[in-house]
Amino acid sequence: MAFDVQIPVRFKHCDPAGIVFFPRYFEMINDVVEDWFAQSLGTPFDVLVKENGAPTVEISAGFTAPSLHGDVLDFRLAPVRLGRSSVSYEITAHCGDELRLRCSGTLVYIQRMGKSQPWPDSIRERIEAQLPSS
Numbered sequence: 001m002a003f004d005v006q007i008p009v010r011f012k013h014c015d016p017a018g019i020v021f022f023p024r025y026f027e028m029i030n031d032v033v034e035d036w037f038a039q040s041l042g043t044p045f046d047v048l049v050k051e052n053g054a055p056t057v058e059i060s061a062g063f064t065a066p067s068l069h070g071d072v073l074d075f076r077l078a079p080v081r082l083g084r085s086s087v088s089y090e091i092t093a094h095c096g097d098e099l100r101l102r103c104s105g106t107l108v109y110i111q112r113m114g115k116s117q118p119w120p121d122s123i124r125e126r127i128e129a130q131l132p133s134s
């Protein structure tokens with residue numbers, strides 16, 4: 001099961017050529033992950049960061065076509081591997097039928113500013129239910 005969210009391309013995302021500048025894609029990707037936690041895993045980041053964190057330890061992306069101011073991007077996040085404290089995901093963004101980006105990332109549940117911690121059961125159960133084999 002995947003998590004879907006739309007992000008409109010705004011003026012703030014674009015370079016002077018009118019296309020999305022790549023760091024803005026990484027901010028969008030983080031927004032998608034934040035929305036996934038809040039809407040699908042039952043843990044908004046503002047709650048999570050009070051005593052914990054979820055920093056990214058690995059991320060890679062490929063950009064297959066430019067996005068323009070006014071485009072609406074359909075982001076899809078799917079968790080692909082769940083470990084003791086880590087989760088790996090894949091994200092795609094399409095505009096209509098056109099693929100704009102692919103991203104793979106891993107984040108780790110930590111004690112605030114500290115070491116990795118096992119996922120709480122409430123989050124683990126929700127991620128497990130979304131893995132491809134479920």
Ligand SMILES: CC(C)(COP(=O)(O)OP(=O)(O)OC[C@H]1O[C@@H](n2cnc3c(N)ncnc32)[C@H](O)[C@@H]1OP(=O)(O)O)[C@@H](O)C(=O)NCCC(=O)NCCSC(=O)c1cc(O)c2ccccc2c1O
Pocket residue numbers: 030045048049052053054055056057058082083084085086087106108110114115116
């Ligand atoms: C995150 C670390 C503290 C982990 O180090 P630690 O020594 O505690 O744990 P391990 O090294 O044993 O690994 C635990 C776990 O992670 C997997 N893992 C580690 N590195 C990688 C990697 N490169 N690729 C893939 N997987 C990796 C490892 O296999 C283990 O998996 P298990 O599932 O088996 O447990 C330490 O790595 C660290 O501090 N890294 C730096 C992180 C960082 O600075 N990232 C830069 C951006 S910060 C950021 O993105 C961010 C920060 C926040 O505070 C957030 C808070 C809330 C939400 C989002 C945040 C956020 O995005």
